Amino acid sequence: VQVVESGGDLVQPGGSLRLSCAASGFIFMNYAMTWVRQAPGKGLEWVSTISGSGLSTYYADSVKGRFTISRDNSKNTLYLQMNSLGAEDTALYYCAKGTIVTTGPFDCWGQGTLVTVSS
């Protein structure tokens, strides 16, 4: 079971970026997937979750209206489209696999991809 993030970069304030997370070793469509971020020197912050089918999506208030989570079950890939980025979005973004139960834990994490918002 493995998830690998990519797409992090240095972006100017107000810019956009799309993160990807490639999953392997499990039946991707059966599990909800989540993005969690960690600002430099700070704790973990839940960002967004998508159901296995992709029909249900959930967002933290801090990113609602700016970020869009999506998935392509044919490609075993999770995405996070980030628009109107600000300095407060600078963080290491982790992709995490959920379990069958909605309130279950995140049982597999990637190594993260770094997003830096700066001019």
Place this chain on the structure above:
Amino acid sequence: QSVLTQPPSVSGAPGQRVTISCTGSSSNIGAGYDVHWYQQLPGTAPKLLIYGSSHRPSGVPDRFSGSRSGTSASLAITGLQAEDEADYYCQSYDSSLSGYWVFGGGTKLTVL
């Protein structure tokens, strides 16, 4: 401010027992939602340590244990070892308008 409250730091000598608390409210832990704990070693990604408040994933030593009571949960580490020095986060689900999946602010464990 995190929805779940943890002490910023705890410490203990090798071989000792330490506990880390996680205090929530009636919309998360108190509502019966499971509590999960993660260990983040320096420079690495978080790793699931305890799920369902008290269950250990395969490979996690039985020195780590979890419990939940009312609106709080605790992580206990016995026989403290140098390699346990890490950040520890609790996590649960919140049914209020403030959010869904929530984390504690994290606790830095220092092995003296």
